[in-house]
Amino acid sequence: MKLIKRLLIAFVILLLIAVGGVFLLLEPAVVAVVEKGGTHALGVETRLASARVGVLSGEFGLSGLSIDNPPGFEAPHFLDMGETSVDVKMGTLTSDRIEIPRVLISGVNLVIERNANGTNYNVILEHLESLSGPESGEQGGESGEGGEGEEPESEAGPDLVIDEIVLRDISSEIRVLVIGDERRTIPIKLPEITIRNLGGEDGAKVDVVYSKLIEELLAAVVAAGGDQLPADLLNDLQGGLESFGREKLDEQTDKLREKVNETLGAESAESIEKAAKGALDIFKKD
Numbered sequence: 638m639k640l641i642k643r644l645l646i647a648f649v650i651l652l653l654i655a656v657g658g659v660f661l662l663l664e665p666a667v668v669a670v671v672e673k674g675g676t677h678a679l680g681v682e683t684r685l686a687s688a689r690v691g692v693l694s695g696e697f698g699l700s701g702l703s704i705d706n707p708p709g710f711e712a713p714h715f716l717d718m719g720e721t722s723v724d725v726k727m728g729t730l731t732s733d734r735i736e737i738p739r740v741l742i743s744g745v746n747l748v749i750e751r752n753a754n755g756t757n758y759n760v761i762l763e764h765l766e767s768l769s770g771p772e773s774g775e776q777g778g779e780s781g782e783g784g785e786g787e788e789p790e791s792e793a794g795p796d797l798v799i800d801e802i803v804l805r806d807i808s809s810e811i812r813v814l815v816i817g818d819e820r821r822t823i824p825i826k827l828p829e830i831t832i833r834n835l836g837g838e839d840g841a842k843v844d845v846v847y848s849k850l851i852e853e854l855l856a857a858v859v860a861a862g863g864d865q866l867p868a869d870l871l872n873d874l875q876g877g878l879e880s881f882g883r884e885k886l887d888e889q890t891d892k893l894r895e896k897v898n899e900t901l902g903a904e905s906a907e908s909i910e911k912a913a914k915g916a917l918d919i920f921k922k923d
Contacts, residue, residue, distance in 0.1 A: 664688045671699065674794050678844035680764030681705040681715065697723040707760040712748040712812060715757055716851070719744025719806075733795045734840045740802040747809040747827075747854050751870060758855060762877055765848045796840025802832040802850070809858050813867060825862035830854070852878065 667688040675683025686701025699721035706715045720743050726736040750757045807827035814820060830853050835841060858866075859874050866874070 664690050667697065667699075670794065671702065674843040675702075675704060675847065678765065678768065678842075678847045679704055679761050681707050681761065695725050695727040697725060699723065706748065706750065707757050709754055710750045710752065710757045712750050712757075712810075714746075715748055715750075715761065716854070717744075717746040718742050735795050735797050737797060737799045738801070740799060741805070742803070743805045745804050745807040745827075745854075747807070747858070748812065749809065749855075749858065749870075749874075750812040752814055756870075756873065758851070758874075759877055761851065765844060765851075768844045794843050796842065797836050797846060798838070798840045799835040799846065800833065802835060804830040804832075804850075804854075807854070807857070809854070809862070811858070811862070811866060811870070813870060823862065823865050825858060825865065827854070827857045827861050830857055 664687070667690060668685045671685045671688070672683050682705040684701070684703045684705075685699055686703075688700075689698035691697065700719070702718040702721060703714050704716040706712050722739075722741045723737060724739045726738070729736045748757070807830065809825045809827055811823040811825065812820060813823075832849055832853055835846060835849055855874060855878055859871065859878070863871055
């Protein structure tokens, strides 16, 4: 009897070691996926210092997620996120549609930089728009040889359904040229930001998640620091957000129109499109 108990204990210990080993192997894989996905989506180097995978809890921890500034800008990073906690439904982790009830990001630092060549956020927004544009698939298909054209699609990764993203302890720095080479830095503390129902029922690719995060952060800078920003930079930020929002709305309207057209016919789809455009006009008036 004692021998059986010892064998059972030894088996359990070996099983725990095996499971632990699998999850230890998962951690560098998570780092690679986050870095590759971010770099592809944003067009700048994305780095993650470390990742933790909860064996039983379904909680992922990400430490030191840093998004580089585009070339030609001085600050070392565009966006820094200190600690990120991600709750995942483990049963969906290996599927094409990953369900994430909550993401908590704390210790966020955003650097908005403008120099003689333009602004860093416009470079990143333009890259994001190029990924979601109608011709992005065609461009991917034409680039490179030996199947390289399929790489952007594979890098896009699974669809993500995120119930809630919370950003806390957010700071931002606005770095602008004043006269000649003289620079001015404006620190702005931002309030907590909550994003809900990202991805809807179908899910969203990682570039859409990054897009939403950056869009919300830039909008928070406009709201919290509008009276501290140079007028031309404020106008540029507002114009960039409006243009970016219109691109995203047009994209979602096209998808919705296709679905409605399949079930209710072209007339109903047209009504949906008019309603969406009307909503954008109201937003612009505000």
